[in-house]
Amino acid sequence: MxxxxxxxxxxxxxxxxxxxxxxxxxxxxxxxxxxxxxxxxxxxxxxxxxxxxxxxxxxxxxxxxxxxxxxxxxxxxxxxxxxxxxxxxxxxxxxxxxxxxxGRQPERREETPIVSRPAIERLLTHGVIPLREKTLWRMLYETTARATEVLALNIEDLELDARRARVPAADGGIEHIYWATGTAQLLPGLIRGRTRGPVFLSERRPGLARRPPSADICPHTGRARLGYDRARVLLDRYTRTEATPGWDLRQLRHSAAAHLAEANVNPQAIMAKGRWRNPRAVMRYVRPRVADLDAVTRRLDMAPRPRA
The missing domain is CATH 1.10.150.130 (Tyrosine recombinase, N-terminal domain)
Known part of the structure; x- marks a missing residue:
């Protein structure tokens, strides 16, 4: 032996x-x-x-x-x-x-730039954006899910009527990501005619030399699952201008969290929505307003009210 x-x-x-x-x-x-x-x-x-x-x-x-x-x-x-x-x-x-x-190299955590809600809406409603990219980007924003999780989705994971999908949890169980009306309107057209296999597909069939695992091949079309690098390049291409760099896939997730915080959504609800484990990942987006602090302070006021 x-x-x-x-x-x-x-x-x-x-x-x-x-x-x-x-x-x-x-x-x-x-x-x-x-x-x-x-x-x-x-x-x-x-x-x-x-x-x-x-x-x-x-x-x-x-x-x-x-x-x-x-x-x-x-x-x-x-x-x-x-x-x-x-x-x-x-x-x-x-x-x-x-x-x-x-050994390991020290990593410098850089804040992910936040994109304004109007800018994201302009991108998602632009007429020249293909259906696949429009669906992927809107799903990333509406679910606040990680790009790797969304790209790994199979049609079997989708629960279209409930507007949600199953994703693996860190502990080996199952969690759900939830989307809104925009994604719900786009998904049926994207997967039309397919009942199994990856939700997001590459443009063409893979060659024999670089054939991925069978789980990443659509049984209906023979095309491979869309990869992270290709998805990243496409978002950069459609958002880059002469004056500004292109967006990164992570920005859609983090921008959604920031927009929820701006709408005064409870931080615990934002954590649950994006399935963050570390509160610090969400608290960096929470910016209490003066009016909020004033209201909280009044709740601690124990002094007797003056008589009329």
Missing amino acids: KAARNAVTVRAAVDGFLASVDRRHKPATRRSYGRTLEHVASQLGTDRRLRKVTGEEIAEVLRALCVGTAPSTWNQRRAAISSFLAWCARNGYPAPVLPAGA
């Missing part, structure tokens, strides 16, 4: 790990792990014995893969590699260890 484990190849180890990444992980996480580890395996040599691979070699591949990227991208790809190496160690494979110089 030990001899067999010492003889395992990089290819076999990566395949074993990816097969173990089950439904507890979000689809976007599974795809991210797969892309990173497939690249690492190809650079190391898929037929090499894993025991002959050093941690420094893996670190060099990681550095080359992350040239010019943000610290968050480094950390995400490093996390995929670390998870793989930890899985190898738990299963008795001769796993190398990443050197200290390949």
Whole structure:
């Protein structure tokens, strides 16, 4: 048994790990792990014995893969590699260890720019926007859901009459995202003629060399699920001007939260709507008005009222 484990190849180890990444992980996480580890395996040599691979070699591949990227991208790809190496160690494979110089990089949290409600409405009602993009962007705004969650939706997850869809929860359960009239009017046209498979599809069928998993293929059209990078590029293209940069997908979610806060919606309700776990993610949008503070102060007034 030990001899067999010492003889395992990089290819076999990566395949074993990816097969173990089950439904507890979000689809976007599974795809991210797969892309990173497939690249690492190809650079190391898929037929090499894993025991002959050093941690420094893996670190060099990681550095080359992350040239010019943000610290968050480094950390995400490093996390995929670390998870793989930890899985190898738990299963008795001769796993190398990443050197200290390949540790996590500090991330600087930048505030997501808020887009005004009129600007979002102008975009969503513009006549030249294709139905797919119009539906995706409106759903992101009305649900305040994460873009990865919305792009991972299948038609089977939709509950059109209830104006909601099922999404995986962090604890492995099921949560719901809710949309409003605009999305409800657009969705039937987007999925017309389809009863299963991804809600949002790419423009064309994938080639054999880059064929995604069957779960990401529409059984009716053969087209693949729309990816995050493509969706990001399209939003940037339609919103960029000579004077201003294009929007990011996250801005629709965060702008919706800010608009709810401006409408004096309870912060707990905003947290529930966007399914935020950390109150700080919502409180940055809450700006109490002077009138609100005055009303709260009066509730604490215990002094006797003057007699008439």
